[in-house]
Amino acid sequence: MTFAANSLRGAALAAVLGAASGAAAQAPEPVEIRAAVLRVDSPGPAPISRLDLPPADLGLAGAKLATADNATTGRFMGQNFALAEVVAKPETVEAETAKLLEAGIPFIVVLADAETTAKIADQAGEAALIFNAGATDDSLRAELCRANLLHTAPSDAMLADALAQFLIWKRWDEWLLVSGSHPEDKALAEAYRRAAKKFGGRIVEERVFEDKGGARRTDSGHAQVQAQLPVFMQGAKAHEVVVAADRADVFASWLPYHTWEPRLVTGSAGLRPASWHPAHEAWGATQWQTRFERQSARPARPEDYQAWAALRAVGEAASRTKSGDFATLSAYIRGDQFQLAAFKGQGLSFRPWDGQLRQPILLASGPVTASVSPQEQFLHQVSQLDSLGIDQPETACKL
Amino acid sequence: MNRVFAALMASAALFATPADASKIFVSNEKGNTITVLDGTSFEVIHTFNGGQRPRGITASPDGKTLYICASDDNLVRVFDTETYEELPSLPSGPDPELFVLHPSGNPLFIANEDDNIVTVVDVHTRQVLAEIPVGVEPEGMGVSPDGKVVVNTSETTNMAHMIDTETFEIFANTLVDSRPRFAQFSPDGAALFVTSEIGGTVSVLDPADNYEIKHKIEFAVPGVLPEALQPVGLRVTEDGKKAYVALGPANRVAVVDAASYEVKDYLLVGQRVWQLAFSPDGKHLFTTNGNSNDVSIIEVATDKVLKSVQVGEQPWGVVAVP
Structure with a gap:
């Protein structure tokens, strides 16, 4: 487990530039907000195409980019962001999760299968908020749903x-x-x-x-x-x-x-x-792609975007609440004031009934994104984004 | 009665002043061209190459020099507004999107989206004077009427950064709603308007109170989804009485009372209305409509949309010169 140090430069700059106006101006010590990204690699056959072979930093790279983005904002807010990157195997995931929890890390982004993700959430209990950035299973948003589990990966x-x-x-x-x-x-x-x-x-x-x-x-x-x-x-x-x-x-x-x-x-x-495609360029996405590619020297995968969205949600809550307090941030992320700008043309938020991030879905055809849903002809009484996936009246999640 | 008088004045302006040689320049992001409209007839009089992906567009105070952010060329292209001749380019830093020219005509402050910096360029020596680190994805650029303060908005950091134009240092930061796109001072410098595209609001900052938010303008149009109300470009009339806000995919420009901050009207224009500019005499407002490839012309006195003029592909920015 290693902590990235890109928050240190942020702290020094914050001193030079002066903190943001408002409450943060009085804060002498930068607040540190810690998170982890935990990927569980199960043995299995290789993908059909070698173009789909997973890069070594799959998902981790997205978490890293979000941490850097958060740190850039944090230097104006008197907030530091740190990230622990962990790759586990099915037999080590419990011990690795325990280490993160013992270290007191309250936000954990998980890239694993549905059952493993639910187990990690159970192990964390009230000590941490878990973001599922990997599993698309509907069951994880239904009978396997957990109160401390949010999903930035879209559901099937x-x-x-x-x-x-x-x-x-x-x-x-x-x-x-x-x-x-x-x-x-x-x-x-x-x-x-x-x-x-x-x-x-x-x-x-x-x-x-x-x-x-x-x-x-x-x-x-x-x-x-x-x-x-x-x-x-x-x-x-x-x-x-x-x-x-x-x-x-x-x-x-x-x-x-x-x-x-x-x-x-x-x-x-x-x-x-x-959820994402490396050719997606609308709504300012080109900037995100360029930033990611410069950092990681490869095109982004959906897992990277999903891990990025999870930690940007934490960063967004931190700057809006001007706080590093776990309970304050968790409540804000789930609340109706929360809104994440994430290169999809409208603010994204979490569904209160199953913790799923509402988001437009790209329809990619090889080298380009051919369309983006929801298609505007499909209306919804609350949010058009809720025309995608499991809506409140039909949820089987009991929190 | 005022209204009638104003309408008379405005219609007079349409037919009179043949000596008016003003021109409107429109940057076409996808077409890689600049469209020139005649300031009186509003006809297209010329089109020229604007470099790769032209977006931000502005002119020198004397109206003789045109500056264009050629985003994919990673430089600022410079043109003579009379002859359309291309002059030596300015360095811009990577991926320039928007910029603002100091009221004195020099220097130019450029937002570099990919590098989280604002680049300051001397337009005469073509030297980079400073690179100012700001938030993630710097975009909107505004300057105070006295030229002492430049404002940059960073889209992912969600802040307005206030920069001292002498020291090139940030002296204040204000958190605003999601994805701030554009910053514009009122002509008297007493208010700073910052538009938030995803947040759907315009924050009014108080320069006298360390740029704290003193008001938030919200928008609502019956039959239009709230998510589609995305404020982008904003301009305030020279008399400081009205602000116009381009609402992007809502295809409307909001008319705001700049004293009470009340939204007075929504004017239907073309699709994905992006940036705005007044004519030199302040009587007309031009809007770039990215998805319908046209410019709408609004009469300021009556808030009527007079006509729309077809320009190049995906018009982005607009500036008028006398």
Whole structure:
């Protein structure tokens, strides 16, 4: 566990420049606000594409950028921000979490699967606020939800709804749903069924692609794919688009051009819903991308944006409340005054019923973002952002 | 009665003063061009290359020199407003978006979004005089009428930073609502307006009280989602009585009583209205409408939108010269 020192320069500058007007002007000692980012790496097969191989600092880099952003603001506020970066394995996560809690770190950004994330939240109890920046599972916002757990990662339901709104707007409402055989694929497929029902899509047929194991990438692997995948897709009922639910990353990236009918692929390949994309440039996002790339020498991933959003939420609360107090910051983050400017064209906030960050979802098609949902035609009585995902009346989260 | 008189004056202005040689320059962010409108007929009279991604645009006090932030060229391009000839460029620091010229005509204060600094450039020697560290993503730039204070807003830090133009040091910081975009003093210097795009408000800061917020202006338009009310550009009339606020994707300009801070009216203009500029005589207000590729022209006396003029692709900034 190491603490970044970029807050020290901030402290010195604050002395030179003078503190912000108002209450902070009287504060002689800078307040230190500590956070951690904890990523849990489970062993598993490599992704289909080597372009998707995870960088060593996945997610950590986003947390680091948020800490630097917070520190720049903090030097005007008399606030320092420190970050501990931890990468754990499933067998070490409990001990690593214990270390963070013993050190008294009150904000922990977690990149892990849903069950591990819930366990970390339980272990933290009232001692820390946990941000889920990795798991998209709807279950983590429903039966597995926790009072000390907020989600900056979008839920499967939000991602599915974002794509569904676009498809319906295009009047492509006849879908062939192809899902993987892993539990997380089945959960994502369920999110697409729900989205179809919610927005008027019709799933004309479903197919399941069984994962029979083995290496994802082999030399000349494309030869077999080209022969086998079209046959798997043959003879489906008339459909306008293919919707792929493949969180396990077993087959979807192979689908475009290997369908039987000449149909567009969406979902886990082709047109993909995501919280972030390295080509996103609207609403000042270019500045964020440039800042990130300069820091980390690689394009940003959704996990980086999600970790950034979590710690920027802490920084935003600190500057608005002019406080470093855990209870004050936690309450502000959850409150109705909270608003995070995060390069999506409107303020983001946390849903009180399940702790989910409301956010527009990008629809990326390879090198560009093709669209952003919510699509403006889908209205909502409270916030258009709540047309994506699980709304208050339907939540299964009991806090 | 005042209204009638004002309307008469305004319509007279439309037809009279043939000697008026004023011009309006519009930077087109996507088109990489500068559109020139005639200040009397409002017709497009010329279009020229503005460099890569021209955004911020301003002119020297005598109206002879035009400065443009060519964001993707990482420099300030300079043009003669009479001949449209390009003059030697100024260094700007990386990714310049907005700037403000000292009322004396020198130096130029430039916000560098990517570097968290404000760069100060001497427009005659073309030397960088200072780099002032500010908050994350510096954007809006304003200057007090007496030239003593330059204000920078930082979009992710959510602050207005007040900079002494002699020492180039920050002497005050004020936290405002999310994503502050633009800063504009009232002509008498007694109020500083700061727009917050995501926060949806305009903060009125009191220079006499260490730039504390003395009022927050809020906006509401029936039938328009509150999230779409995103204040960006702002201008105050020379008599200090009215402020105009561009509301971005709400496609409206708000008219605010600058004494009571009450919103008097919302004027429907083009899509994604971004920046504003008055004509040299103060009788007209020009708005850049980024998504409809046009400029709306508002008559200040009556607050009527007179017409819109098609310009280049994604108009961003606008300045009028006498």
